[in-house]
Amino acid sequence: MKDLIIIGAGPAGLSAAIYGIRAGLDLLMIERFSPGGQVMNTHEVENYPGFVDPVKGWELMSAMENQARRLGAEIINGEAGAIIKDKEKNVFSISLSNGKSLIARSVILACGSANQKLNIPGEQEFTGKGVSYCATCDGAFFKDKVTAVIGGGNTALEEALFLTRFASKVYLVHRRYEFRGEKILQQRILANNKIEPIYDTIITSIEGKEKVTKAILKNKSTNEKKDLLLDGVFIFVGYSPNTAFLPEELLNTRKEVIIDKNLQTKIHGIFAAGDMRENSKRQIVMAAADGATAAMNAYDYLQEMG
Amino acid sequence: MKDLIIIGAGPAGLSAAIYGIRAGLDLLMIERFSPGGQVMNTHEVENYPGFVDPVKGWELMSAMENQARRLGAEIINGEAGAIIKDKEKNVFSISLSNGKSLIARSVILACGSANQKLNIPGEQEFTGKGVSYCATCDGAFFKDKVTAVIGGGNTALEEALFLTRFASKVYLVHRRYEFRGEKILQQRILANNKIEPIYDTIITSIEGKEKVTKAILKNKSTNEKKDLLLDGVFIFVGYSPNTAFLPEELLNTRKEVIIDKNLQTKIHGIFAAGDMRENSKRQIVMAAADGATAAMNAYDYLQEMG
Numbered sequence: 001m002k003d004l005i006i007i008g009a010g011p012a013g014l015s016a017a018i019y020g021i022r023a024g025l026d027l028l029m030i031e032r033f034s035p036g037g038q039v040m041n042t043h044e045v046e047n048y049p050g051f052v053d054p055v056k057g058w059e060l061m062s063a064m065e066n067q068a069r070r071l072g073a074e075i076i077n078g079e080a081g082a083i084i085k086d087k088e089k090n091v092f093s094i095s096l097s098n099g100k101s102l103i104a105r106s107v108i109l110a111c112g113s114a115n116q117k118l119n120i121p122g123e124q125e126f127t128g129k130g131v132s133y134c135a136t137c138d139g140a141f142f143k144d145k146v147t148a149v150i151g152g153g154n155t156a157l158e159e160a161l162f163l164t165r166f167a168s169k170v171y172l173v174h175r176r177y178e179f180r181g182e183k184i185l186q187q188r189i190l191a192n193n194k195i196e197p198i199y200d201t202i203i204t205s206i207e208g209k210e211k212v213t214k215a216i217l218k219n220k221s222t223n224e225k226k227d228l229l230l231d232g233v234f235i236f237v238g239y240s241p242n243t244a245f246l247p248e249e250l251l252n253t254r255k256e257v258i259i260d261k262n263l264q265t266k267i268h269g270i271f272a273a274g275d276m277r278e279n280s281k282r283q284i285v286m287a288a289a290d291g292a293t294a295a296m297n298a299y300d301y302l303q304e305m306g
Numbered sequence: 307m308k309d310l311i312i313i314g315a316g317p318a319g320l321s322a323a324i325y326g327i328r329a330g331l332d333l334l335m336i337e338r339f340s341p342g343g344q345v346m347n348t349h350e351v352e353n354y355p356g357f358v359d360p361v362k363g364w365e366l367m368s369a370m371e372n373q374a375r376r377l378g379a380e381i382i383n384g385e386a387g388a389i390i391k392d393k394e395k396n397v398f399s400i401s402l403s404n405g406k407s408l409i410a411r412s413v414i415l416a417c418g419s420a421n422q423k424l425n426i427p428g429e430q431e432f433t434g435k436g437v438s439y440c441a442t443c444d445g446a447f448f449k450d451k452v453t454a455v456i457g458g459g460n461t462a463l464e465e466a467l468f469l470t471r472f473a474s475k476v477y478l479v480h481r482r483y484e485f486r487g488e489k490i491l492q493q494r495i496l497a498n499n500k501i502e503p504i505y506d507t508i509i510t511s512i513e514g515k516e517k518v519t520k521a522i523l524k525n526k527s528t529n530e531k532k533d534l535l536l537d538g539v540f541i542f543v544g545y546s547p548n549t550a551f552l553p554e555e556l557l558n559t560r561k562e563v564i565i566d567k568n569l570q571t572k573i574h575g576i577f578a579a580g581d582m583r584e585n586s587k588r589q590i591v592m593a594a595a596d597g598a599t600a601a602m603n604a605y606d607y608l609q610e611m612g
Contacts, residue, residue, distance in 0.1 A: 015355040015591065022353055022446040024471030047328055049321040049594040050356055052372040066358040071446075136602065140328040140377075161609070165330030261585070279567070281602060285321065288355040289595030296442065296587060303467070303494075 005104040007080045010037020011284045012274025013110035014064040015291030017073040023299040032079040036061030043128030106269045106298045113275040116238035122206030130212025135159035144168045151236035157181035164194040172197045241276040262297045311410040313386045316343020317590045318580025319416035320370040321597030323379040329605040338385040342367030349434030412575045412604045419581040422544035428512030436518025441465035450474045457542035463487035470500040478503045547582040568603045
């Protein structure tokens, strides 16, 4: 039986492992893909403190992974299913997709979230090369460049406004005639002369060579197609926390894990860290801090349990 | 007038600058010593995620500083005094010790905290070379080593228990006949056969060559002196947040800055990040995450203010 099982090996999970092992806990990590999480799809990271020049996403995560491994972390490949608590013994049983199950005295959930994809040609190919799902992360790379934001909700409007601080032009492409975001954001959008809304329109493909150079738009009423020359496409059509395997009682209406100030979920002994928890800003340094916090609190929990 | 002034250039302040500049804010940093904060006194950092091997404290902080500077951060040397809000204009005036003052639309406090020192010979000389103020940070470096913990409050007792996960022996040196920490911690201390309490005793000096090898203890009743051979001395006799220049209304009874879930203080437009705020666990990655969060929230605040 392990002291702690960490589900997910992105920044939150790896940081939890670093802190957990250094607190003397006997722990195990479970990851369904390869370690590193969503950052692996990020071309360059400029805002993780500690690196003078931008660092490649995979390089940063490979450093975190090797740091955890050097300290003794073991990462097994597998997908977690149900987590069942034996309330008599205060022990958790985690079933894996291969039919086996693991037993631990505490659990940290660090499964991240997934950006909703458009699933159009070029989207995956140019991710990190002009296609982005985070303006806070990548906006500063688009100084004096032409960009398009896809979406019409609050996030799309906020991120479009944010981008005007860098980009020379922000097309705001929305499939409906009206934005869903708050009125005050809509007003700011309309008052901003760098932003040009394009309504009733979808994006059908993203093109380029090394980097994005063009998007193809289609008007939904006329079916007319149009080329848009640009350097960046920011896609904000939603995201979903990777929480499908968790019981409803742990989640809010947005399917994020509900946590208290110690990052503990509604089940004593299960903690949540990073992008899958409520109120996450989906930033690497915040996920890493969450992981560290969750591990320190799991340690305290285990001490109390004796 | 600046959008944002950041007071303090440790991990929290530098991270706030990185995020603030990348959000397009015109900001300025004020630091009373040289940038880097308390981490500059840390020999090796093993738990900041992203570095496979332990990194020197000064190296990590110099990377953060240069990262902020490369993005355009300006750091001026100075000590902040009173912060006065012009409630009509929603503008802050910060007086400096040189008599000048600065004006900004928002403020992030990131001034850190200071460990209470024993002020005995060898303490400063061997800081980071066997003398530590943080078991979470440095405990893992003392596997199978002999250590002493100085203090008798909750932190001292918790950290002594934590150290038993690594050290072969933990002397717990306390100047009184009884510990101040919680009864349950006292019970765990007494039940742990790696811990040997030494009551009614102070430590008068720390000796060694490259690293600590010895502590000199003095019994307070008999004045008898005694050598204690050891590898590490962990000092937990209190710490104080650097908040003396702030108005009482912003602080709790422990003189830490009170914050809401957005890291905003009781004064709208002033945020606090890192070790000086309440409920801080005083870890680098958490301070850095705080700085990033405070900067993102300062950006939102400025957007709202228009």
